[in-house]
Amino acid sequence: MHTKTNPIGLFDSGIGGTSIWKEIHALLPHEDTIYLADSKNAPYGQKSKEEIIELSFKNTRHLLSRGAKIIVVACNTATTNAIKELRAAFDVPFIGIEPAIKPAAISTQTGSIGILATKGTLTSELFAQKVSELKDVNIIEQVGYNLVALIEDGKLNSPEIKELLVTYLKPMIDANIDYLVLGCSHYPYLVPQIKEILPKGVHIIDSGEAVARQTRSILHKHNLLNETPKAAESLFYANNSPAVLQSIIGPEYTAEHLDF
Template structure:
């Protein structure tokens, strides 16, 4: 059965993964998509590994039931903690994960120091630890972004609380003379304007969005699943919480449905 017209399925522990969705939609504007915002259970980063796996399976089942032809795990915590289990459980499904873009930062650093702002779940994962261990000559300043996701989910992206937390979290990185900051959570790109106000001008901020979009296109091509249609695509957004914040992030351009899942 030809599934090329079926939607790309994406899920995240809330609205953050829309930063990934935007890059995919920009690169593949004719692809249909379904986005699942599991805001009710956000943030994943503070949850035990098995709970993250269970939530990821629940989201995957929902997207597959709605005809998703590929699953983008638009959440660093879910990727680093659950994507291996997802691939083992759903052997016929292509999964695209996202991880902190440590490699380009480590390769291009001139000061020998890079910063990583991520959730506790990502920084404590085996996958992250394995990735970082490959760059022994680089000083990596890790910081858990406590409460950042919760504030973003609450619609307080430009709040004084977020700015104060960012100043606290970025201070050790500035003191370590980092020249690259890796954003290890799909919510964090929405904080880039505030981060730029705090960091020195020459620090480069890296997120995974464009790389994930390119990988999604590559996998769709390899699997023969690229949508050949040039018709206007359909973008569907589901949330199990108040849709107001998700609507705001999407600038009210798309329909957001509140559903219990």
């Protein structure tokens, strides 16, 4: 039986989902959280749908064993490939994250938007369905090959990442995009480098704030919002070296190694 004081569980293929955790924690500061970085199996974006589903089930089971009252799939690839199966298999609310292409398509003035995402997201049925609903918009899709691997290796500000971003963003700039959608929870950490490359007028959209609002809404709907005005406990675990996760969350929290 889940109670209001049970934690929110989040998982990702690595440290990227912390960009989602930060938005949730900012909006819901009294909610306890447990974050799993499945770094040992990162990146998910190059894996098969079956592998992604299997890993998502493994992460979910662990979070439920720790009493999670709701699961945030803080990974675009896992959401677009496994959320349907997760919801069918487990009796707990799930929050997924999807690339925010619809807001970009509605807002574009040039008629051209870009999306930078993993192969697993861009080739998923769910993404194809979302794209098919959009008419009269030129969508420049780009797989962010190797970006997640470099971030997970602690090379966030490396020349390799800058070089890849220049290559990936050039066709979008040539197509006169005015919105860039980040379709991977790792990519918000690349925004400073991306801004150096894109023309000044291009808007960058990620899903973090929308996911936080949806989490609050679903908790309220299920009468699971934590109403105790206490400081929240936030636990972070990685099944590989926790050093990169620690560098992202900062000294206020502790990233621990855990086999899961």
